[in-house]
Amino acid sequence: MKHSNVNKDIKTGMNSRRQFITKAAAGGVVAALASKTAWAGGSSATGCSVSGNLSGNLSQARDCSTANVKGESPYVWKKVLYGHRSQPTSEAVSNFKWKDVFGMGRPPFGFSGKSEKTIRNFLRTDKSYYYETNEALVVAYLNARSGLYPLPQGTNESSARTYVQGLYDDINNGVFHESDVVNAVRATY
Incomplete structure (x- = not known):
């Protein structure tokens, strides 16, 4: 085989892998399992994904730019849920009760009797029910x-x-x- 053909085969193989990774990330394959949460990190993230940040597996060199996911912050979502700001995407979100989103067996951390409260109550600007884990979960849901x-x-x-x-x-x-x-979710906004 000629040297130029070998280089072409290698280049073709690498391009195929890049295309697969880009399509997989864009399609959300990296977020398929909740136990393997995987969103791309924002500017404060130390890895490309929540799972990478959580596992500490940062040894692999990767190009994160093709898979960056940018979520909105608790502040933005609070304004959206109060109707003071338009929805950030064409997919509308609603201010459900905690129990309607998480189920009856999953009460808010630190506020076990507050499952009847709406999810916006658990965002930062409401000090009554603020707990950073609940806020991160609500932001992840939204x-x-x-x-x-x-x-x-x-x-x-x-x-x-x-x-x-x-x-x-x-x-x-x-x-x-x-x-x-909490840190992994915050890294996405």
């Missing part, structure tokens, strides 16, 4: 529901709820520490 965190099952209510319920369960079962999830 970003997933709006399509800012792409999910492989699509942008729909069921997928977003399943996703954040998995995050909740991962914290509750000790898979991830609360602070690690």
